[in-house]
Amino acid sequence: MVARQVEEQIGQRFPLGQRLRVLDVGMGQGSQALRLARAGHAVTGVETDSGLLTAAREVLAREPEGIRDRVRMLQGDGRDTGAHFLPGAFDVVLCHGVLMYVEEPDPLLAGLARVLAPGGLLSLVVRNADALALRPGLTGDWRGALAAFDSVHWTDPLGVTARADRLASLTENLAGIGAPLSTWYGIRVFTGRASAADTAPPEDLETLLAAEERAGRTDPYRQVAELLHLCGVRG
Template identity: 70%
Template sequence: MARQLDEQIAGRFPVGRRLRVLDVGMGQGTQALRLARAGHQVTGVEQDPQMISVAREALAAEPEGIRARMRLVQSDGRDTGVHFLPGSFDVVLCHGVLMYVEEPDPLLAGLARMLAQGGLLSLLVRNGNALAMRPGLSGDWAGALTAFDTTAYLNRLGLDVRADRLETLTATLAGIGAPLQAWYGVRVFTDTAADGTDVPDDLSDLLAVEERAGRSDPYRGVAALLHLCGVRG
């Protein structure tokens, strides 16, 4: 996903430009820190106190220049209008968040308002058109049959969450003024790997296969996650 994001940033902004980045639901700050290290000004928003603590600890270990480029805000991301002015950011990330939001449209509209003209909105969502893949590949036929007709699912944390369909989000992005420009699949072949699985020796080959599949039809359409990139018109 990082490679996909870098590809979109490189294709839309001049080389060397320092971007204003908002990462809503940043988790432990993996992407936020990566972009701050690349020279961008990053604001990370996270609701979970434990995740914020992990991100702060990681940031504290960085050189002073990187620490100065990154700001952390504890919030669920739905009150961005309180914290930031419209058009304040060149790139807005919202990765792994929408599955926990019952009504995502207001959140998405708020994120689009935070974008400057030509700004990039990057979403990572659970693929509602491929929910039967994981149970089906695991031999859970009853679960696969149920998954065909729903966007609700039980995640690996045991939480009842929701998925998004590509066609629905495409219409939503057009409606909020940040129409879809590109989309990728994420975790096409590796979604059934057990949590805690050791990193394989052939990791570079694994990543190459996943990257190729994530941009190719029909493979990207059955990925566990979708990475959608909209641009503020």
């Protein structure tokens, strides 16, 4: 779903067929980076985890030469962009599922904005701090639900404590780094929680995705999504 939203934003903001310079910070195993490279864009992926970086390189090695030539992979952190890239080096900067593991997001956001060209697209996927009480509430964990109202921290499936962000705060932060919020979506409005959506049969998958996509664009549903996808545009 995030991939479709990224493609939608690229299609709205850049001429059809333009070969974009893309930076994917925290690229994981490189699925988003490869998708964009297959679409003709030049992609640089940055990942701190050496295991994920190795896996991404192995996947890339199986791609045709033309696609391999469009992808560069580095081990590093989005906060040290100044050590690797010139200011304004990228038309699109992706940072999906990374801010939640950074206790102080401002240096990372500043580093991302620094390498974003004028008119460039900054795409963030974060945990929604305004909806942290929903999961424990829907599973009957009332003590956890009450605690979540006053917290911006949560525990991921691996038992790691992570941080969530509030839409209002990130909107302010994006304006402060010169890439004000242009569009935002909700991700996992119905899925990802204790609900019938989690056990939907395969034949219902397309309908489920259609419902999720509609909810992710519609108030008030998107406001209680588990994740938020925010798109800022460099002035």
